[in-house]
Amino acid sequence: MTGLRIELRRSTALWAGLLVLVSTTGMLLLLTSAGASWKGNSTTAMLELRLPLAYVWALVVGLAVLQGMRDSRSGVTELFSSTSRPGWVRLGTLASAVAGVVAVATVLLCAGLVAVVAFGGGFVSIGFVPLMVTAVIALASSVLLGVAIGRLLPHPLTVPVALVATFMVATAAGQELQVTSPDDEVSRLALLAPVLDPPNTDLVTTSTSVDIGQIVWFTGLGVTAFLLLVSRSHGGRLASLLPAGLAAALALTILPYKISDVLVTDSIAGELVCDGAVCLSRAHEDSLPAVAVVGKEVLAKLAVLPDPPTEVREDTSAMAHLAAPPRNEKIVYLRSQSLAEVMSPEQLRLELLAGAGVATCSRPNTFNTTESTVLHLTAGYFNGGLAALPSESLMWGNDRIRGEIEEAWQTLRAQSAQEQLNRVAQARRMLLACEDSERTLDVLTAPR
Template structure:
């Protein structure tokens, strides 16, 4: 314990821990998109992944600098001649620096969970695997950095290690940025702890990702320690074996499709119902207000043949990449994304749920289809007894030209007898369920 206390005082251990806390907090404040992560403890810890591209590089660079201490001081031969085994002294150094970094990372994760709890968000044990992964990633990287610094005590080693780590993290993050739920990703990219999660509090990494990364970083840590304490070339070569075996095992566990990387949080995404209206457990506090709106919407849609009988939150993990879910018996409430229905007023929620006669458009997120938007406005207006702005489509209502198109189409629909209007809205709903061409759906509603 004496040696450990000395290393804590004389090494960069405490500075490394402070670096993790300060840089992670600063980068989190700069990069965190909105406050959606504050709704779920799992999302809060997952939000640490983007800043890791910077923090990881800084910590590795500092660890390499620490590992060069003996070489820079010219005491390597002196220490090798002492009776105390070298692995004890070096192990104490590695334990001090890696341990402080691990504790600092753990405190950071626990602090984020505390923020969620204080702000009234949903807290569950789902954050634990994510915390373990991040702690292992930084701790094993610190040990590897110390080993590299000891083996290569050159002035360029620190900047090369820092830049290489940052480039590796950035490349891995970019490899995981996809635009389709069917897109494949590189398993190698998942060996880095960097991930840009979608802006929602209902998504986490899959069990296979967590296990694969834990296996990899554990093997990397073992190799780093063996490299640090090995004195002969043969032993150093053998030290690479744990990392190699861990990498092979991890690559067989890690998935290669983004839909298998990001999954719905099984705890936060569990549905809680008030009659026919269901929300995720993470949003259970909003259920009473949403239930009142949802029951009103179902009553209005009851005039349709085969009318929907449920209102259910869309908890799909791929909601940020895929077209909204559709089901003839379910009106899906889209809570994820910039236009999340849960953040709207009851009046706005009602309009959104009535749009498409209870069926969402077929466009994928971040795309814009004018004809489809007109259809959504017309069908919402039909059940609302008058046109109104769709909060999820602000561009249409704010543009005089586009709003004019909506009003022209509205007059064409309202010019028909009441039974014919209902018939057209019903046909449009069936076409939306089948994701037919949006212009064809609009023609059905506005035909002379």
Template sequence: MTGLRIELRRSTALWAGLLVLVSGTGMLLLITSASSRWTANSTSAVLELRLPLAYVWALVVGLAVLQGMRDSRARVTELFTATSRPGWVRLGTLASAVAGVVAVAGALLCAGLVATVAFGGGFVSIGFVPLMVTAVLALASSVLLGLAVGRFLPHPLTVPVALVATFMVATSAGRALEVQSPGDEISRLALLTPVLDPPDSDLVTTSTAVDLGQIVWFTGLGVTAFLLLVARTHLGRLASLVPAGLAVVLALSIMPVKYSEVLVTDSIAGKLVCDGEVCLSQVHAVSLPVVAPVGRDVLAKLSVLPDAPSEVREDTSAMAHLTAPQRDRRIVYVQSQGFPRPLSMTGDQLRLELLAGAGIAGCAGPNTFDTSGGVVRYVTAGYFNGELAELASEPLMWNNSRLRGDVDEAWRQFRGQPAQEQLNRVVQARQMLLACEDSERVLDVLKASR
């Protein structure tokens, strides 16, 4: 313990821990937007650390490499080699001090985020634990690797090269995980880094396969790094590579190939809580008293339809940021994505959103603009509402004079039909939306153009 206390005072251990806390907090505040929802769920909060970890990771590795060069810079390498005290004891004490402090700092950073969520009235569960363990192992094993690299490559350029190389690996891994659709394949090698840019959602987490694979990899990397640090012979250094080699093979065999298997719905936060026919996720259960009466009113208005929907349910899909909304003839889905988010709307706004499309969401994917689809949503919402009103999710259609003209013209043609014909047209449009048919054809049906 005396040696450990000395190393804590004389090494960069405490500075490395402070670097993790300060840089991690600073980068999190800098690169996350004010609209980010990570404060609503402890699991999302810890997952949000994955993006700033790209910067923290590089800084920590660079500092560890600098610390590993201490003996060489002080020109005492031969002196310590000649002492009776085993080298692995002294180096192990140094490694324990630096890696231990960094690990504690990483855990404190995660704990601070969880505390922020708790004190802010957010949802807290044990779902953040695997994410925290992975982050702590990634930082600790990287510190050990940095110490080993610094000890065996004591060159003035080693620190900047290590820092830049780590950052390049992190950014390359982040780009390798960028996809356009859930079915896209990703590089398993990219998952061997702790870096991930999560969607702006409080309902997703990494899959068990990703967590387990990363824990195996970073554990093996840490063992190899420590053995490499204390090895004195070439044979010992070669042997020290075995744990990392086995770990990477095992980790890659565990890691998923498709992006849809990387991020999954948080099984705890995404569990549905119901008030009669209306169900929301646990993380959004606080909104249930407001949403439940709106949902029941929507179901009552939609009951005039044949085979009318019988429940209102939040869409908790982990891939909602990449795919068109879910659709089911029996369910009216409350979307978890989009801006503004439905659960942040007033009761009247939410009612119109759920009535639009006769309870069926549009087929357009996220971040797309479909003029015909928007007109269809306005007309169908107006039918059940009795008049046209602004949809909070489609403000441009309402405020733009040309687009508003399209809406008014379609509404005039639709209302010019007999009452029974209007209902029949809405029923037909609903069936087409369920089948995701072209929005222009759906609009033609409502306008009696066909």
């Protein structure tokens, strides 16, 4: 214990821990907004750490490499090698001090984020624990590797090269994990870095296979790093690479290759809680009373349709930000983003009525003026008049497109009441079948 206290005082251990706390907190404040979705779920908060971790990871490794060069820079390598005390004891104490402080700092950082979520009224569950464990092991093992590299390669360029190389690995891994479709494949090698873009909703987490694969890899890397640090012979150093090699091989067989298997719905936060026919995720349960009132009103308005929907349910899919919304003739799906945007009851009602309770077949963040017109017309039919849809604000704000919507609205309203209902019902069936949007609009606006 005496040696550990000395290393805590004389090494960079405390500085490394402070670096993790201060730099990560600062980057979170700079990179996230006041209404960021991670504040609604403790699991999402852990995923939010993965973005600043790309930078902090490199800084911590660079500092660890500098610490590993201490004996060489002080010119005492030969002196310590001639003492009767085993080298692995002294080096193990140093490694334990630096890696231990970084691990504790990471735990404190994670605990602080969970506290922010809890005191902010967000959803807290044990789902964040695997993500926290992964982050702790990743940083601690990387610190051990940095100390080992600094001891083996005590050159002035080692620190900047290690720092830049780690940052480049983190950046490349982040780019490899950027996808545009739920069916896109990702590089398993990219998942060996503790980097991930923050999710778009607070209902997403990493799959069990990702958590296990990363924990196995970083544990093996930590064992190899420690053995490299204490080994004195070339044969011992070569043998010390075996744990990392085995861990990498095992991790690559565990890690998934499709993004839809990397990010999954948080089974705890995404569990549905219902008020009659209206269901929300457990993470958004506080909004259920207000949404239930709107949802039941929407179902009552849609009841005039043949085979009307009977449920309003939140879409808890992990791929909701990449895939077209689900469709079911008996269910009106509510996007999680609609709650995150703090829609008023009137806005939420319009969103649920749009498409006669059916979303378009386009992926999120796409722009289609024809689909927008269909959504506005169907929402306007049940609303009794045209109104701006929050999800289509860009379309409504364009004077030309808005003029086309109003012209189409006048054409629809010129029909008899029964004809209007028939056309809206037909448009709903076409939306359920994902038929061409041009044809759907023609059904609504065709001359008598």
